[in-house]
Amino acid sequence: MISNIINTLLILTFSLIGSTGVAQDTINSNFPSKPYNGPPLSQELKDFAKDFFSENYKFKRLNMIEGTVDDALFEAKQQGKYLFVITSFGNQKRSITDNAFRALDLNKSLNEFDFDNFLFYECNFSDYRNKYLFWAFNNIAYPTGFIFSKDGRLINIIVGVDDISNGYTLLGGFTYVQNKSFNNRLNLQGKNAINFIDTQLSAFQTLLDPESKTEDYNKAYNAVIDSFNKEQYYFNIFLAEQLSKKLGLKEQELIYALKLKSLESDPYNRQLFDLLIEND
Structure with a gap:
C-alpha cells in the first residue's frame, strides 16, 4: 500500500515537472515525464506530492552550501573552491531555480566534469542579507548564475535557466564569457x-x-x-x-x-x- 502511494506521488511529481514550461527542452531531456492516468487527486494530495518531492530530492553531486551568500563565499574561500551562485526569490517549491539545479545535476553531458572543485549556493533574494547581489547587478531577475573565483572575485555571469542548467560555462571553461548584454538596467555587457x-x-x-x-x-x-x-x-x-x-x-x-x-x-x-x- 505504502509503495503504491509513493509510486503514485513520484509519477505525479514527474508529470508536474514536465508541465512547468520552464527550460522545457532541458528539463524534459533529464526528467522522463509519465502522464498520470489514475483517479482524480485532491488538492491536498497534490500539495503533499510537491512537498514530498522537494524535501526528499537530494542533489547527487552538487556540493550545496546553506546560509547567506556571505556564508557561501566564506566557505568557498576556506575550502579553496569556486562558488556557483544561482539566484531565486521566495520560497516556492520546485521553482525555476530548483529546476535549473536539478537539470545541471543530472545533465548527462556533464557526467565527466569534476564538480568537486565547485560549491553551489541558491541565493534567495527574499533573505535581506543577500540583497546586495541584485543591488550591484541592478536587477532582481532570476535565475541568474554568478561564478566566483577561489578568492571570492566575480569571474562570470550566466543569465537564464537554459544556460545555467546546460552548464555551458562549465563545459567551455568557466572563465569563458559571452559578450552579450544582461537583462538589467546597466548598459554594460x-x-x-x-x-x-x-x-x-x-x-x-x-x-x-x-x-x-x-x-x-x-x-x-x-x-x-x-x-x-x-x-x-x-x-x-x-x-x-x-x-x-x-x-x-x-x-x-x-x-x-x-x-x-x-x-x-x-x-x-x-x-x-x-x-x-x-x-x-
Whole structure:
C-alpha cells in the first residue's frame, strides 16, 4: 500500500515537472515525464506530492552550501573552491531555480566534469542579507548564475535557466564569457559588466567587514570612483558616499549625497534607497 502511494506521488511529481514550461527542452531531456492516468487527486494530495518531492530530492553531486551568500563565499574561500551562485526569490517549491539545479545535476553531458572543485549556493533574494547581489547587478531577475573565483572575485555571469542548467560555462571553461548584454538596467555587457559588478560587490563587502581598515576603504573608494568612467548608477554612488564617510571626506560625501537625492525621483532607485538606508 505504502509503495503504491509513493509510486503514485513520484509519477505525479514527474508529470508536474514536465508541465512547468520552464527550460522545457532541458528539463524534459533529464526528467522522463509519465502522464498520470489514475483517479482524480485532491488538492491536498497534490500539495503533499510537491512537498514530498522537494524535501526528499537530494542533489547527487552538487556540493550545496546553506546560509547567506556571505556564508557561501566564506566557505568557498576556506575550502579553496569556486562558488556557483544561482539566484531565486521566495520560497516556492520546485521553482525555476530548483529546476535549473536539478537539470545541471543530472545533465548527462556533464557526467565527466569534476564538480568537486565547485560549491553551489541558491541565493534567495527574499533573505535581506543577500540583497546586495541584485543591488550591484541592478536587477532582481532570476535565475541568474554568478561564478566566483577561489578568492571570492566575480569571474562570470550566466543569465537564464537554459544556460545555467546546460552548464555551458562549465563545459567551455568557466572563465569563458559571452559578450552579450544582461537583462538589467546597466548598459554594460560581457567582461566589462562582470568587472564592473565585481568592483561594487567588493566595495560593499569592505563596508560590511568590521575588520576593514583605512587602506581597505581607500582601495575600495578608488575602485568605485574609477567605475564611474564605465557607468554611474544609484548603487555605486551610494558606495562612494558611504566610503567617503568612512574616510572622513566630508566634501565628497556631501556631493554624492546630493547626487543620490536627485536620483530618488525614480521609483526603482527609491526602493533601493529605502533598503540601503535600513542596511546602513
